[in-house]
Amino acid sequence: MTQLVLDEHSSLTQWLSHLETLHPQEIDLGLDRIKAVAARLHVVDLPGVKIVVGGTNGKGSTCAMLEAILLAAGYKVGLYTSPHLLHYNERIRLNGVNADDALITRQFARIEAARGQISLSYFEFSTLAALLVFAEANVDVMVLEVGLGGRLDAVNLVDADCSIITSVDIDHIEYLGNDREQIAWEKAHIFRAGKPAICSDPVPPVKISEYAQQIGADLWQFGVDFNYSGDAQQWGFAGREQRRSALAYPALRGVNQLLNASAVLAALEALRFQLVVPASAIREGLLRAVVPGRMQILPGEPMVILDVAHNPHAAGALAQNLQQMPFSPGSKTIAVVGMFKDKDVKAVLQRLLPSVDLWICAPLTGPRALSAEQLAHALHEAVDAGIPTAPAENASGPKVRPVLNQVDLTKIEILTADSMVQGFVKAQGLATVNDRILVFGSFFAVGPVLEHLGRL
Numbered sequence: 001m002t003q004l005v006l007d008e009h010s011s012l013t014q015w016l017s018h019l020e021t022l023h024p025q026e027i028d029l030g031l032d033r034i035k036a037v038a039a040r041l042h043v044v045d046l047p048g049v050k051i052v053v054g055g056t057n058g059k060g061s062t063c064a065m066l067e068a069i070l071l072a073a074g075y076k077v078g079l080y081t082s083p084h085l086l087h088y089n090e091r092i093r094l095n096g097v098n099a100d101d102a103l104i105t106r107q108f109a110r111i112e113a114a115r116g117q118i119s120l121s122y123f124e125f126s127t128l129a130a131l132l133v134f135a136e137a138n139v140d141v142m143v144l145e146v147g148l149g150g151r152l153d154a155v156n157l158v159d160a161d162c163s164i165i166t167s168v169d170i171d172h173i174e175y176l177g178n179d180r181e182q183i184a185w186e187k188a189h190i191f192r193a194g195k196p197a198i199c200s201d202p203v204p205p206v207k208i209s210e211y212a213q214q215i216g217a218d219l220w221q222f223g224v225d226f227n228y229s230g231d232a233q234q235w236g237f238a239g240r241e242q243r244r245s246a247l248a249y250p251a252l253r254g255v256n257q258l259l260n261a262s263a264v265l266a267a268l269e270a271l272r273f274q275l276v277v278p279a280s281a282i283r284e285g286l287l288r289a290v291v292p293g294r295m296q297i298l299p300g301e302p303m304v305i306l307d308v309a310h311n312p313h314a315a316g317a318l319a320q321n322l323q324q325m326p327f328s329p330g331s332k333t334i335a336v337v338g339m340f341k342d343k344d345v346k347a348v349l350q351r352l353l354p355s356v357d358l359w360i361c362a363p364l365t366g367p368r369a370l371s372a373e374q375l376a377h378a379l380h381e382a383v384d385a386g387i388p389t390a391p392a393e394n395a396s397g398p399k400v401r402p403v404l405n406q407v408d409l410t411k412i413e414i415l416t417a418d419s420m421v422q423g424f425v426k427a428q429g430l431a432t433v434n435d436r437i438l439v440f441g442s443f444f445a446v447g448p449v450l451e452h453l454g455r456l
Contacts, residue, residue, distance in 0.1 A: 006109070082147050150187040
């Protein structure tokens, strides 16, 4: 059988199928391969300001706010994020617009020609494509989201002018380690000597400051170098030298968005001699930033909430958000959930047990996916274990705390469905106008429901 030869005129679908089979491992951390190909493509040291964003949770929101503010300030901005909800093009954005198929496939063809016998993973191919797109467009600023960890992530081939770590929590144990200090050490490797290094984790592991000091990075820590305050109507930012007052709350919802926004403003203060950003651009950008699938609330009744939360830290934030939302007494929360087996499934479900009355477990696609029955079994185990009464002493982010109108665990209902969309349709049939439907567990859980609703 003749192997299909791809070029810039081949479809994006053909290219992505090729990338999925090109490398023997889906995740293969290390910089040697990508650095060699990047050198051939001359994308190792690109012009423009480069901001690299890492962390366990909050990366997407932080990147979205940076993009929106910088666009409002008049800069040409390239944004690279991962994963995507539905369309690969979401990963590479130019001036607030997803890159089109032809632009991406042209870069894929260039990478394929340059790599020779060097095998690249899907993510490495994507990262190089984004850098080529941004170089071709001659952007003023690149905002680049780390895929996994930091030290060996493909994005770390970029010599960042400013690095941001949003949060440090336990996730991807098989690659990053099983404690926050080890994970922090991995993530801190996106810092660069003599360059601003922003950390917005409220309880940062010691390795963050140790590594910053070791390499001579200019560490900005939340609560030390920058902070925020707010009331019911507005909030304010305080940095080392700058003060921003009477700011409207970000359009992005969630208990951690002011933390993310303050990291953004700290980064912009640190880069003030390279990027001039007026107060009007900050106000406009915070109101314009949108990230589908992150505490996204759809209009209409019953209320529909979508969140890609898939680790305990993110689930804790989601639980806190649910508790803070107005909710009619006697109404139900129906959760449609799908998860992968390599996540801490029990801990994620336990965080949300107090807030959910009826669960619909659905399978995702792919070899890592839990079946509906496996997820339902994990949920029964979580119910039997009960609700955690206290957070781990070294945990950061939202804490497990007493909640209002806590669900009676003996009355929780657990159902299954054949897919996320079927589960969502089932939830719609069971919900009254005063109930709310929560869809969560992964990008691959939320994406199909958004597509079903015509929201993407």
